[in-house]
Amino acid sequence: MQRTDHIRLMARYNSWMNERLYTAASSLSDEALSTERGAFFGSILGTLNHLLVADRIWLGRYTAHPANFQALQTLAELEMPTRLDQLMGADIRELAALRKQLDSCIEALAAEMGEEQLDQPLSYRNMKGAAAQKHFFALLMHLFNHQTHHRGQATTLLTQAGVDVGVTDLLALIPDEP
DSSP, X not given: XXXXXXXXXXXXXXXXXXXXXHHHHTTSOHHHHHSOOSBTTBSHHHHHHHHHXXXXXXXXXXXXXXXXXGGGGGGGGSOOOSSTTOOSOSSHHHHHHHHHHHHHHHHXXXXXXXXXXXXXXXXXXXXXXXXXXXXXXXXXXXXXXXXXXXXXXXXXXXXXXXXXXOXXXXXXXXXXXX
């Protein structure tokens, strides 16, 4: 499997899992979603919000890639967060709409990129302003790994709230070989 194929698989998995999470979360009241549960970002809503913040930040950084990916042009209208806990929406419905937009952007980016673009370094500044230059493919893998990490937390919080998310394994999307 080429790296671009793996990225496309991860982008599909990201969208699939986010849809499952938001469907499950939408079965709870706004109060239950906002209840402090002792997670890194407090509540179920806070955890889902943090994923949006981080994805928006990383996708914004990816706009500096020399390939000038067209898929990222849709981000221009979206506010760039300045804090990892900055609210991106008032409730699960607003977060869900933004989640769909970012997931579509991630899938379009995955479809647009080629193998040759993955080995280029990406220069960016972190949230404290420190300059960094890192391998673009590694940064893409970080995006997907970060999502999986916090989605696992959200899944745990939903389970504790009595909501079953169902199957969450990437294995469900990996096709059988002939």
